[in-house]
Amino acid sequence: MEVGGASRVTSFLRRAIREPLLHFFAIGLVLFVVNGLINGRDEGPPGEKVVISEGRVNQIAESFLLLSGRLPNRPELEVLVDDFVSEEIGYREAVAMGLDADDTIVRRRMRQKLEFLIEDGAASEAPTEAELQAWLDTNPSLYRLPERRAIRHVLANGDKRGAAAKADAETMLAKLRSGAEPTKIGDSSMLPAAMPLTTEEGVAAQFGAEFAASVFAQQQKDWFGPVPSPFGQHLVLVMNVEPGRSVPLAEVRDKVRADWIESRRNIARDEFHARMRKRYDIRIEWPEPWQGLPETPNPQPKTRPIPEVGE
């Protein structure tokens, strides 16, 4: 029973976490609170007074409902509200003491929030088909599919035939070209007799890089060879070539759209920073040891002591 109950709650929470409405409320709450804190509170100018408005209490109850699936009872709500009072006072005191100014986490979070707003402003409009096409056209290499080839091969086993493997392979080639059945020619092996459409890298993993390079350089439609590999001399037939190609938008629309949005965000963020920087006079006081350093510092492995235990 308990297990079932727990898993129901877990699955409820999992669903809740994916629920856009929950995101909506959560973000709304964050913005409301932040806005209130930055622009002054509903309750008037800062002072000793802390008023928790009706709206705020309702909101606290609401967030409890979202997490637990029911409204809090009075004692539960009291605890939550009391905690909010502590949070409010703690926050005011901390800001008054300037604790936010030198706290890395707070600073990073503030910057993140700012960038988040800027980036989202930039990406709020859906890209048009033309914009996506233009993006694809200017960045074809990001979406290019490498060439793939389907091959079959006949092996003159180097172990067995030694120096004669090459001459034997030439003889086999003549037979293959005159239509002999490939399964009846050559030596059996643990290598696959045929490979479906595979990239050069995939062929190299089994046959070695030299073999793969020769096979991918070959334009011949008929059997060709001998092509050497660590396994001997091969006769190869390229059965199918799927050229490396830039894909049409339809095949990669989702990825292009994601990349386009990402790029919009980055541009907006960078432009924002560039614009802001104009409003500041920036001066960096380089410490002595860094003043004369070449542009690329030499990474020294021993930058700090290494503990002598562990692994």
Add this chain to the structure above:
Amino acid sequence: MIRLAMAVCAAALLTACNDQAAAPVAENAPPATATERPAPNPLNNAYFGDLHLHTRNSFDAYIFNVRASPDEAYAYAKGGTIKHAAGFDLKMNSGPLDFLAVTDHSEYLGVLPAINTEGDPYSKVPYAKELFSTDQVQVNTAFRKFADTLNVGKRMEEYSDLRTVKSAWHDIIESAKRNYEPGKFTTLVGYEYTSAPQGRNLHRNVIFATDAVPELPYTALESQNPEDLWRWMEQQRAQGIEALSIPHNANGSDGTMYERTMWNGKPIDRAWADLRARNEPLTEVTQVKGTSETHPLLSPNDEMAGFEIMEWYIGSPRPITKFDGGYVRKALKDGLEIEAKVGANPYKYGMVGSSDTHNAAGSYEENNYVSKVGIRDATPELRGSTPPVGKTWANYKPGDNVARFSTWGASGLTGVWAPENTREEIYAALRRKETFATSGPRIRVRFFAGYGIGSVALTSDEGVKNAYANGVPMGSDLIGKATGKPDFQVMAMRDANSAPLQRIQVVKGWLDATGKTQEKVFDVACSDGGSINPSTHRCADNGASVDIKTCAFSQDKGDAELSASWSDPEFDPKLNAFYYARVIENPTCRWSTWDAIRAGIDPNPDLEKTIQERAYSSPIWFIPTKAG
């Protein structure tokens, strides 16, 4: 109220944008042409991967300056380039792997990164500054706290909220989901259970069948007793979460990994043997920290037993005193003996190999070796392959740690035979032990046993089909027949990026008529047309050599493929036995020789100049039919 309304509007905008941004991620699959999967191969393909790898989430990796994430580990395994802790690039020469499990230490998972994050509550622990200070003694003292609590299995109070364990575990799972490409690359969710009572290594990797895994890993800070880990795994299984545990570095356990007694000191009983076998089908036989197959003192008649032997405790310069109980072959033998006594075999292990790299990037290649503990062994000098500046080998005396690192090696990989590269199929192959281990190169080995399968060689698909249909593959039991003798079929293929093969051996262990265990190594296939001496069961030396000035090796020696149909000349249908194949490459340069050549000096005279890389198949167990 106006402000509230504005906030709501802004929220609406943000959620809308979020949806927009999230949608492509969900549908991020590459276009159909790229995802079209090759049809499953009913005769199985060999896939290579690493089941043991650490990232910055591991407490020790982080202190070794490793900052690579699980995502970066997957990027490297897929053939990409990532950064070493010391700043240089890492990339494999032999192309991508087929699968990877990220197995960070579950104990203090994610804790060190948090301590080193300004503003994080963990950064307030009193020894935070010492841990990342510039004083060697301070760093040692602070870091030792972690190692010491692992030795006694007690969690430090300050991390009892498991905050970072939860978040890092979540990240590991998400990264595995993100990087899984069915048909092309398999990710496995796992972790390392880091039990080391009094420093004796009982570490295990726990590998899950799917990415639906428990909320938290069960760690050695819950219990150092592996029996408790298996019981936890049984509970998980009862809830539909399947996993297996893989012990590693038995060689560093000082004889405690494969004991003949239970945790409470009593002799192994049937329930215990079943529990262990059910949860622990595999064992790691080779990795960077040495070979755990066998030791020269345990296998005095196996002249190839002294391969990459590491005789130290894990993580400290303390020598091993007991080899019995720390090596797989002996455990396989003891398993037969225990089975005869209690009716179940706790040590019915299939073979896997892995790196245990703490760099998020395995060093599998001798000529591309950076060892495995970040900045601790990042340079040849730190790993004992070049003397310190201004010194020569003549007056060389390494420190304990450098001496230790010099005995480590470029290893290893797990091979599995599976119809296709999906998480389901890779895991199923691990479960049925259709696995083999290699010391780094991608040597493929097939191994079957059966009655009447001797006539069709594995060189053709027909042979493989016949072997599957009428025999059993590696990792299985062969049930004996009243009459006749089983045939063994074995075949191996070299790694196109490594060296040719020299021979295939079959290692046999058995329980003799007096109840004592025995072992014997038979060469069964020789390269270069060599023949086997019928009295010594050894191939003639194929004469392969290596020029240790350049590492060039003989091009005309060794074979690309070897195969044999073999039957045991000493077969006794009444005796329990196991057989596994060991494939031996021609000699090549050891990593330390490559380091020396690059430095333009002679190799360290105390280290082997060359090694013979190898692959080990999982055993096949022969089970006699009970006399009727």
